[in-house]
Amino acid sequence: GAVVSQHPSWVICKSGTSVKIECRSLDFQATTMFWYRQFPKQSLMLMATSNEGSKATYEQGVEKDKFLINHASLTLSTLTVTSAHPEDSSFYICSATSARMNTEAFFGQGTRLTVV
Amino acid sequence: EDQVTQSPEALRLQEGESSSLNCSYTVSGLRGLFWYRQDPGKGPEFLFTLYSAGEEKEKERLKATLTKKESFLHITAPKPEDSATYLCAGDYNQGGKLIFGQGTELSVKP
Numbered sequence: 001g002a003v004v005s006q007h008p009s010w011v012i013c014k015s016g017t018s019v020k021i022e023c024r025s026l027d028f029q030a031t032t033m034f035w036y037r038q039f040p041k042q043s044l045m046l047m048a049t050s051n052e053g054s055k056a057t058y059e060q061g062v063e064k065d066k067f068l069i070n071h072a073s074l075t076l077s078t079l080t081v082t083s084a085h086p087e088d089s090s091f092y093i094c095s096a097t098s099a100r101m102n103t104e105a106f107f108g109q110g111t112r113l114t115v116v
Numbered sequence: 117e118d119q120v121t122q123s124p125e126a127l128r129l130q131e132g133e134s135s136s137l138n139c140s141y142t143v144s145g146l147r148g149l150f151w152y153r154q155d156p157g158k159g160p161e162f163l164f165t166l167y168s169a170g171e172e173k174e175k176e177r178l179k180a181t182l183t184k185k186e187s188f189l190h191i192t193a194p195k196p197e198d199s200a201t202y203l204c205a206g207d208y209n210q211g212g213k214l215i216f217g218q219g220t221e222l223s224v225k226p
Contacts, residue, residue, distance in 0.1 A: 041221075043217060043219050049211060049212075093160070095159075095160075105150075105214060107152075107159035108159050109159045110157065112157065
């Protein structure tokens with residue numbers, strides 16, 4: 001299957017600071033990338049859909065000014081958590097797909113964010 | 117609202133004890149049904165995609181089937197390394213967005 005790389009795997013930051021998470025498709029061009037959030041023992045909740053070269057589409061209840069998404073190229077999308085607070089601590093996962101992949105989405109390994 | 121519901125939430129098996137996981141879904145508009153495996157602290161790993169009722173796919177000890185209203189993930193003679201959370205997700209033709217079920221946490225004891 002296709003490879004999606006997420007970086008970093010884990011990060012600890014202080015309250016009030018910003019954190020950037022990268023999602024890269026290593027062996028294909030991802031026209032669409034998705035960002036999910038997962039709390040312990042819960043399933044994945046979609047935060048936003050990101051298409052290359054256009055603004056991200058956020059799900060209801062997700063603050064777009066807090067979770068900044070950039071998809072500047074066909075292989076890279078970034079999620080920046082701005083002014084992080086302890087309640088933002090979670091597992092963030094990206095996935096990537098393209099029209100050629102018949103809607104099969106491949107996931108990154110996830111980023112564990114802890115805000116202290 | 118499109119929904120995907122998995123049962124049971126947790127399943128404990130002895131090694132070699134076969135069983136099935138269930139995924140029921142909103143039928144209208146479903147384009148594809150996906151199964152993923154997720155290990156603790158990792159992203160989901162793609163297992164299968166099913167597109168039409170009656171379709172079956174196999175991979176090692178796993179077999180996924182699809183009916184008109186639900187999907188099953190059958191695990192034959194499971195081993196401890198099959199322990200993980202299994203997620204199913206529906207594609208409702210919304211630009212690739214997947215609707216996930218809550219997952220089934222499988223534990224296989226030796």
